[in-house]
Amino acid sequence: VPIPGGLLAIIVGTICAWVLPEVIPQLLQGSPMSADAIKTAWGQAGWYPPHFAGGALWELLKQPGEWVGYMSVIFPMGLFNVIGSMQNIESAEAAGDSYPAKPAMMANGVGTIMASLLGSCFPTTIYIGHPGWKEMGSRAGYSTLNGIFFMLICLTGTTGVISKIIPLEAGVAIVLWIGMVITAQAFTASPGRHAPAVALGLFPAIAAWGATIMQGTLLVGGGKTLQDVLSTNLFTEVNGFLVHGLVVMERGFIFTCMILAAICACLIDGKYRAAALWSGIAALFAFLGLTSAYEVINNDIHFRLAFTADNVDGFTFHATGVGIGYLLFAATFLILGGCKDEPASQKAEEPDPKPDVSH
DSSP: OOOOHHHHHHHHHHHHHHHHHHHOTTTSOSOOOOHHHHHHHHHTOOOOOOOOOHHHHHHHHTOGGGTGGGHHHHHHHHHHHHHHHHHHHHHHHHTTOOOOHHHHHHHHHHHHHHHHHTTOOOOOOOOSOHHHHHHTTOOHHHHHHHHHHHHHHHHHTOHHHHHHHSOHHHHHHHHHHHHHHHHHHHHHTSOGGGHHHHHHHHHHHHHHHHHHHHHHHHHHHOSSOHHHHHHHOTTOEETTEEHHHHHHHHTTHHHHHHHHHHHHHHHHTTOHHHHHHHHHHHHHHHHHTSSSOEEEETTEEEEOOTTSOOOTTSEEEOTHHHHHHHHHHHHHHHHHTTTSOOOOSSOOOOOOSSOOOOO
8 A cells, every 4th residue: 555645744854854863964954853742742641521612602602892992803704615625526526526515615604613512712614735645545534534633642631742753844745735726727627718817816925925925024123013014114025016906905815805806807707797797796796895994003014994993093994996997997998898798719628626736
């Protein structure tokens, strides 16, 4: 039986992390791997059964003042989780495995509620990267084994032990591989003429990555905060990049990625009315604060929903202008298309649902 690629990557990565610093210490200094750290983590292991937290949750819900202020985080994250799960179902179908959305999403929601009643603050979600896991040989038992494994390490408190034995870098390679596969699938599972739309849809996600790096740099570097930078000059540039624009693109990027890609695909196919409709949806999301709007407190970027009050201690940007811009998009598309859709001039293309990852 061949060793799964993911397991092999973890084994090799772990061996390298423990052995190489001893063999070539002059090149690899400050290795985080330590036998003493394992002993310390093992001392914290034990039996940690879940406790029913329904009563505490109910008491909290009866005090809106304690949680309403966090709705700018709760509501968008809930939407992101739903949209992300639906995208993963679509990704699996593009890879040749069709699952009904209703029971899948129902199990997702019920699992999250049950976990919250037992004290978990982490929502469940449908697995991302289905094509990649499938390519690596995973089947239905993969999810079952994952559930059993994580349940055991959570109940026994051995998460810390594993993290001290296996370096984080050994597992990151697997995540990188999955990201490469699903990115390739986005291009191969779409008609060739829609490639520009797929590329455009990646821009907000790239902006989110850039904003994360920028936040981390400001946090580690000390000195001025992101709030200071934006409050002083909204049009501050760093190496030619507009800081404000980066944050605007980053907010709600999971929505913006889909919407921009959809608008572009509709324009390519000559469906101006559909492009106008997507532009209207984009405008609505911007007005509601689900995209583009933000609030910065020191180096932390928060959503700025339309129904929440401004934080006097932070810098706030309302995306009203962005929403108006999307409405102008919609008007332009309706004018160009004569308020009706036109058939695409390109021939229909059969997408390749499975990217070639054998090379």
